[in-house]
Amino acid sequence: MVGTPVRQVAVFGAGYIGLVTGACLAELGHRVVIRDINPDKIELLRSGDVPIYEPGLGDMITRNKERLTFTLDLQETLDGAEIAYVCVDTPPSASGDADLSRLWSVVRSLEGATHLRAVVVKSTVPVGTGARVRSALDAAGLAHVGYAANPEFTAEGRAVNDFLHPDRIVIGSADEATAALIAELHEGVDGPVAVMDVRSAEMVKLASNALLATKISFINEIATLCEKTGADVEEVARAVGLDHRLGPHFLRPGIGWGGSCFPKDSEALRQLASNTGYHLQLLSAVIEVNNLQKRRAIQKLKDELGTLTGMRVALLGLTFKPGTDDMREAPSTVLAARLLAEGAEVSCWDPMARPADTEPWTSTSRYERPEEALEGADAAIVVTEWPQLKEVDWARAAGTMRRPVLFDGRNLLNPAEMRALGFTYMSVGRP
Template sequence: MVRTPERQVAVFGAGYIGLVTGACLAELGHRVVVRDIDPGKVALLRSGDVPIYEPDLGDMIARNKERLSFTTDLGETLDGAEIAYVCVDTPPSASGDADLSRVWSVVRSLEGAEHLRAVVMKSTVPVGTGTRVRAALDEAGLSHVGYAANPEFTAEGSAVRDFMRPDRIVIGSADDATAALVAELHEGIEGPVVVMDVRSAEMVKLASNALLATKISFINEIATLCEKTGADVEEVARAVGLDHRLGPHFLRPGIGWGGSCFPKDSEALRQLASNTGYHLQLLSAVIEVNNLQKRRAIQKLKDELGTLTGMRVALLGLTFKPGTDDMREATSTVLAGRLLAEGAEVRCWDPMARPAEVEPWTSTTRLATPELAVEGADAAIVVTEWPQLKEADWAGMAATMRRPVLFDGRNLLDPREMRGLGYTYMGVGRP
């Protein structure tokens, strides 16, 4: 790997994006200080313990401990820093707009940091935020400091790989020198650098996630139609995906998308359009399809069992996707809440999830294995396609269930095999 000229980088925020950004920039040869306002999180990181699960991240942090440090102290963060990366959360506010309070807190903290050469926005923000940040920097006497939008396109479970082997590196800036500086930070990474204006770069992130969400909701619509016509959505998606104009990615039917990006960014884009007086009809339908998809699973079980009152249902997988411990906007939360509302007893298994001690999780029972979770159950739902479920003892599990009803919400298992083991098997879009 070609080593870049060493730069001193300050990263604000030690969440998924901040930690991955800081670790990868250190891997590229830069000296990085990551700041977070949570003393507990910083203490864990200093001790070598990574508070989130992300493949390869812990090893990368350990490997670069001479160039990568963590602190709560603002002065230590900015001492000698040339570039400040903003990597804080921008959750939805009560109005549906992105809550930029953490972003503005970081921007205000930069006042007096005249040695900075650039401020780089990694956080996902509404289009137009860069103009406001630029004005705030000018007002703080930092008009000589460049500004760039450098949106992230990393997926949880593959974030390190996505950063180091990206499809593209998008840089939005009003001046060539700042764009060149941000591009230089990424030297050693193979991937096209796409330079554009700030507003366009801000839009790229929102549009990308909205399009991916659209592909998922579309195939879920087709899956529902397949169920009503006797077609098999797995065969349909396989053939559609061979079209080079469309590709196979994100044509996997299931029980809805979740996570930290798709729901938030789709709603943010819809709200952004509403604020301009424009209604994004297609995106609104995409979101509605996804919300309904989660509830259709409950209705299918209800139709099969007759009632859910008094029934024991096992949720197999809780995180929004495999390979992460993230529960944000997870489909399992909706399923658990609806099952409890219908009067069912809910038992759960997941190898990595850490649900908060709030409803609906305080009313469910966590078990250590899939086998224990389904014991005595009237039905089981595959919620997250963990590889452990492919290897589970499904024959033995069927024998321990009160009723071997299985809803495969990710089409993970072979229908014929499951029916051969005695299951009443239901998939998504499968006859």
């Protein structure tokens, strides 16, 4: 970092990506102002609280509080800023396309910010968005301001580490000076820089997540076939992953992927293809397999219990993955909705989840300990592989359940041990 210029950076959006980006840039020594339009969120951040659960993020924000400012005010955000980062949400619209309304709101707000050197979009956007933003900046008298796409590749639960030690830093820009400026901004980050054109950079994010989703859906299909043939998917995945051409990552069978990226980005890529008149057959199958995987869990319980009407089912874990409080596109939402539709009573446990005050969650019961959710249950589903579930006294839990039926949707527990404790134990792809 010796000799590296300290930059003034404006970050628009105080969500997962905006907060991690801003905090990490401050950690690298830059001065950062983070703006959001949600007063409650900004008030929390100003008071030293972090509105999301992300390991290490709170400590990093506290450590860099002299270089970090949180505001609702546009002028304060842009005052002296050299680089403006756009980190706003781009959720699916009714048509399936990305809703870019928040992005365009930020772009419009930059009119008059002639002191900026670069505008950087970190939000996930359709390929071609950068060209439209470039035209809008030109029309606003900001033709001299550089533009770059700098997609994020951080996984929730390890986002801080992923930012500081990434597999790659992708920078898409039409001019070398802007690309060099953004690369310099990341000085101190332990990862290679890949510079390319804007459209390719926009495609990298969508293609990466689609490929990871494909690996998960593929191993889930193999898991189903293993159940039909008596093979063990865990052994199959372990041996397949030893092939250096394939690797072990994302070859974990389960009840399907969720979260803020895989579902949204897979659908966005499929919609992008449809808009060009091309049908992504493989990706469509990947999405279908994932949708069916959750429903297969419900069917397994129905096959075992005969009916779910009047049954009490415990959902163990609600977030889409451990180490986060994120409920976006979590498989638990589909499971809870389907169980309620089948006439079941649903009890839930999760150490971090904050479900919305809407259906299906308003019709479920929440408990502070997994043992409480299991008491009186006819069946349970391990939805999220929280490590706390390995510490449960399962022998005692079997005695408190009406029927000790357990579907391990993450293959977290040992089949032989659970059966020895009296459980009717089912998992994904294991005999």
